[in-house]
Amino acid sequence: MRLVAEGLSCVRGVRHLFSGVDVRLESGRALLVTGANGAGKSSLLRILAGLAEPAAGTLRLEGDVPADEALPAERTHYLGHLDALKAPLSVAENLEFWRAVLGRPARSVEAALAEVGLAGLARLPAALLSAGQKRRLALARLLVADRPLWLLDEPTAALDTQGQARFAAIAGAHLAAGGLIVAATHVPLDIGPCDELRLGGRPAS
């Protein structure tokens, strides 16, 4: 499987954030998107997720994807700045909801919670979680539905060192299983074979 984007450009209001961005990501590799604040990292991820229209350029998923599933959005996990949790619902209820709605169920809710280190908190309302625990719960969403392309916006924000290690293990396992990851980040992520895309400057080699 291969993620191919050609000549993407993004305009927010009257500002040109970036133009002519090419992405060519093979199965089993990660792409780290770096750049200064406001360089357009989040906007690029939203375009890749199909949540925003690029001003120019094309986007497709190649490889073992049936023709009627060429739309990448349904094969894509998007982890944005917001954790998409409902505070009155319990940790397990939040995750069960996304497991049912996202489709292609993968790991069970209990297994996913254990993997992100929230095993004992399944019945707690999400309102009582700390920022880092909410982020872990959002990460668990990536595990309950089988989608090959992960788009992660600052995935380690608010995570402690143990949480970052767990994230690195989860992302590494996803890459090893042939998945693709595009992550916008300010900190180096130790998740396996990586390419780098620097926005707002010349691309690093």
Next chain:
Amino acid sequence: MRAAFLALLRRDLALALRAGGGAGLGAVFFLAVVVVTPFAIGPDLVLLARIGPAILWIGALLAALIGLDRLFAVDGEDGSLDLLFMVEMPLELTAAAKGLAHWLATGLPLVLAAPVLALLLNLPPAAIGAVTLTLLVGTPAITGLGLIGAAFAAAFRRGGLLVAVVVLPLTIPVLIFAVAATSAAASGEAPFGTPFRVLLGLSLAALVLGPVGAAAALRATRE
């Protein structure tokens, strides 16, 4: 896809029924309108029975719109709406599931409360049955039409007034035919069936147009 629909329905119902969800708010508002009106009109039982169906319907119409402005807005604010764009389930069904949950939590209590509140307005038994039946048919139409306004409200901060401005004019035909049918049943001078069938038609149209229009509005206002 059915699992996704049911999961969304169950989640929205759970959110509405738990503390702070606001499921009972519409029924309380309905009660307030109907209880206050006889005090304002005065002790004229004949007049009260004549305008009773209209009062019940105005109260129910406004009560059914409560909470609609936040229906999609909360999902937009916590990031859920982004993810609901990225699922196999068409956006129309997503809107329909949220609308159904809203009707079950807000519209259905109004229908159940109507026979009791109708007694306060001195309505004859035939009119009580008619007003309950028209509410059962008409409140889904209001929710359906309200979905369109709710979808627009998600795109704008403080979209609350927007829902009223966009949706209220669309609900006027529902109000007209529902009250006409109820008054006909109460007086017995005109046939009940004719306006009631028009109401049924309006309701069916709104049930289809609402989710489709809401999905179109969500797509159009997506940044």
